[in-house]
Amino acid sequence: MAVAQILLYLRQKGYKPLLESPLTVLLELEKLIALCPTHTRRSEESVQLQQFSTPLPLAYLVAKAGFIQATDLVLEPSAGTGLLAQMAKLHSASLMLNELTPDRSKILRRLFPGTPLFSVNAEQINDYLAGKTQPSVVLMNPPFSASPKINSRNPDATKRHINSALQRLADGGRLITITANWFSPNNSTWRETFVRWHSEARVLMSVGVSGKVYSKHGTQIDTRITVIDKVPADSSEIPCITETLDLPEILPLIQQLPGRSSLTLPQASQWNAATIKAAVVPAKVVKLPTKRTALAKPESSAEISDVVVLEYEVIEWMASEGLKDTLYETYRPQRIRIKDALPHPSLLCESAALALVSPPAPTYKPHLPRNIITQGLLSEAQLESVIYAGQAHCEFLSGSYIVDDSWDNVTLAATGEENAVKFRRGWFLGDGTGAGKGRQCAGIILDNWCQGRRKAIWVSKSSALIEDARRDWCALGGSEKDIIDLGNIKLGDPIPFTQGILFCTYSTLRSQKGGKSRLKQIVEWAGKEFDGAIAYDECHSMGNAMAIEGKLGMVAASQQGIVGLRLQNALPSARVIYVSATGATKVSNLSYANRLGLWQSGDFPFTSREDFVESISV
Numbered sequence: 001m002a003v004a005q006i007l008l009y010l011r012q013k014g015y016k017p018l019l020e021s022p023l024t025v026l027l028e029l030e031k032l033i034a035l036c037p038t039h040t041r042r043s044e045e046s047v048q049l050q051q052f053s054t055p056l057p058l059a060y061l062v063a064k065a066g067f068i069q070a071t072d073l074v075l076e077p078s079a080g081t082g083l084l085a086q087m088a089k090l091h092s093a094s095l096m097l098n099e100l101t102p103d104r105s106k107i108l109r110r111l112f113p114g115t116p117l118f119s120v121n122a123e124q125i126n127d128y129l130a131g132k133t134q135p136s137v138v139l140m141n142p143p144f145s146a147s148p149k150i151n152s153r154n155p156d157a158t159k160r161h162i163n164s165a166l167q168r169l170a171d172g173g174r175l176i177t178i179t180a181n182w183f184s185p186n187n188s189t190w191r192e193t194f195v196r197w198h199s200e201a202r203v204l205m206s207v208g209v210s211g212k213v214y215s216k217h218g219t220q221i222d223t224r225i226t227v228i229d230k231v232p233a234d235s236s237e238i239p240c241i242t243e244t245l246d247l248p249e250i251l252p253l254i255q256q257l258p259g260r261s262s263l264t265l266p267q268a269s270q271w272n273a274a275t276i277k278a279a280v281v282p283a284k285v286v287k288l289p290t291k292r293t294a295l296a297k298p299e300s301s302a303e304i305s306d307v308v309v310l311e312y313e314v315i316e317w318m319a320s321e322g323l324k325d326t327l328y329e330t331y332r333p334q335r336i337r338i339k340d341a342l343p344h345p346s347l348l349c350e351s352a353a354l355a356l357v358s359p360p361a362p363t364y365k366p367h368l369p370r371n372i373i374t375q376g377l378l379s380e381a382q383l384e385s386v387i388y389a390g391q392a393h394c395e396f397l398s399g400s401y402i403v404d405d406s407w408d409n410v411t412l413a414a415t416g417e418e419n420a421v422k423f424r425r426g427w428f429l430g431d432g433t434g435a436g437k438g439r440q441c442a443g444i445i446l447d448n449w450c451q452g453r454r455k456a457i458w459v460s461k462s463s464a465l466i467e468d469a470r471r472d473w474c475a476l477g478g479s480e481k482d483i484i485d486l487g488n489i490k491l492g493d494p495i496p497f498t499q500g501i502l503f504c505t506y507s508t509l510r511s512q513k514g515g516k517s518r519l520k521q522i523v524e525w526a527g528k529e530f531d532g533a534i535a536y537d538e539c540h541s542m543g544n545a546m547a548i549e550g551k552l553g554m555v556a557a558s559q560q561g562i563v564g565l566r567l568q569n570a571l572p573s574a575r576v577i578y579v580s581a582t583g584a585t586k587v588s589n590l591s592y593a594n595r596l597g598l599w600q601s602g603d604f605p606f607t608s609r610e611d612f613v614e615s616i617s618v
Helices: 003-013 022-034 044-048 056-065 083-089 102-111 122-128 156-168 191-200 211-217 247-255 273-279 380-393 437-450 463-475 506-510 518-526 559-570 609-617
Strands: 073-076 094-098 137-140 174-180 202-209 223-229 241-245 307-309 328-330 349-351 367-369 401-403 410-412 427-429 455-460 483-485 500-505 533-537 548-550 553-555 575-579
Touching: 022 056, 022 247, 056 083, 056 174, 056 223, 056 247, 073 083, 083 094, 083 137, 094 122, 122 156, 137 156, 156 174, 156 191, 191 202, 202 247, 211 223, 241 247, 367 437, 380 427, 380 437, 380 575, 427 437, 437 455, 437 463, 437 533, 437 575, 455 463, 455 506, 455 518, 455 559, 463 483, 463 500, 500 506, 500 518, 506 518, 506 559, 518 559, 533 559
Parallel strands: 073 094, 073 137, 137 174, 202 241, 427 575, 455 500, 455 533, 483 500, 533 575
Antiparallel strands: 174 223, 202 223, 307 367, 328 349, 401 410, 548 553
């Protein structure tokens, strides 16, 4: 019997766990599963990502442990084919689902139409849910030791999934998770993890589950149910049953669990579907309006409070070992230690060769709200990016320059020449997938915002990515109305906001009509003295910013690259951030990065972009 058929059968049967005898329901579900064929064939993807659906009787017990009510918002971070979600739905609770793989997401959309559904790595589910949307119950069966895009087994995956979900859970809420049996507070490897959780929440129960429950799923692996309430622990003892029990033996233990706390749980009226959808990160695919929407009147932004100077310790660094046999090394900041900063929620690595290069010792100290550290809104590695970006932005490139009125031509200026400008040094953020580059950009802009630079420019390749920018900015305490969509402002009209983060795409940036241009519109809004941040997200979109010799002759520079350079030339004091995991596929594609000082500035021995490209390409 397919999972979808089981769910449809349950809906038709209409089990009412609050009315039926729990033992009767459990035994009936076990009989139902006994009639199903054994699942013996799996795809490579399901094996790699450890996609084992939750057995129906086990799902019933997990939901039973949640004491779910109709007023609850239930999050399932790794929803799979929806068995846990269905158990919550039988209690009439509101749902919020996440599933990374496309095939299973399609099944969930058919089975749970109208339910908010996301497709992100659940190891960072707390980062992806914006604003104050917090579930009152989390039901989860995460991969035990598998992470996306990591081929080897990663036992930390379980911990990361639970960490992120527990951060997102509302105070007073309850989290119930199925894990491998080895993920136990009695296992010395994971004891510290449980102790840390128990110091901030309350681990109510951890009990092993006999592998027989998974027999119809083609395995006999022992598992474990752990129940955590997000309330202060009343003792240091962590209840743990080391033996593996059958489900009928576990049912009385679940029935003896204490009731859920009402500590700061949201009101039931907040759990309607429209509210949930408005408060969480919108889906990646956004339907664009067919007509221009009316522009809202400018509003003042909420003030960022409790801003502090970020203190850190600079540590000595030296290469103690030569090149290793491995291609990659686990990464963490090498020259700084930030007190109370949390490690990055996902595994970071760097090439073994780069691991032998000492980063410079920074001196710059960002200004950020205190809760960025206390709530772990930016990880230690992400905070390092804010520090090094600020360090670069404190400096100017060597020499002075004359920029013509077209913002195309930049020439060295003689000493004391009138109208000469100096260019502020830029910074390149080249982290790969999983480092949270959008969150890092938001952190750099927030640092400037807290120091009074309340205008910023965020350029990206797609209009849909404005939702990612809003998500990352709001996650750090900003307001959604701080993000200004340039696409909603008529070409040529003055931008009516005195502060904010102006978002536009590269295609919008290059657009012009009837002597009016978006570039001029942006520069007039920013002002010639603009010293805020310009973030070029996916900056490789400006890759062909100069004419190059092709196989069939000269290839003209793209308007996209040219306009990206003009914006940098028009605002010499801007704090430029180049953001891309693949900044350049060939040397000539770096021609947009004129704020790195690679040519003409005297910092490197190249007199022009062309000289740099020709010399490095040899």
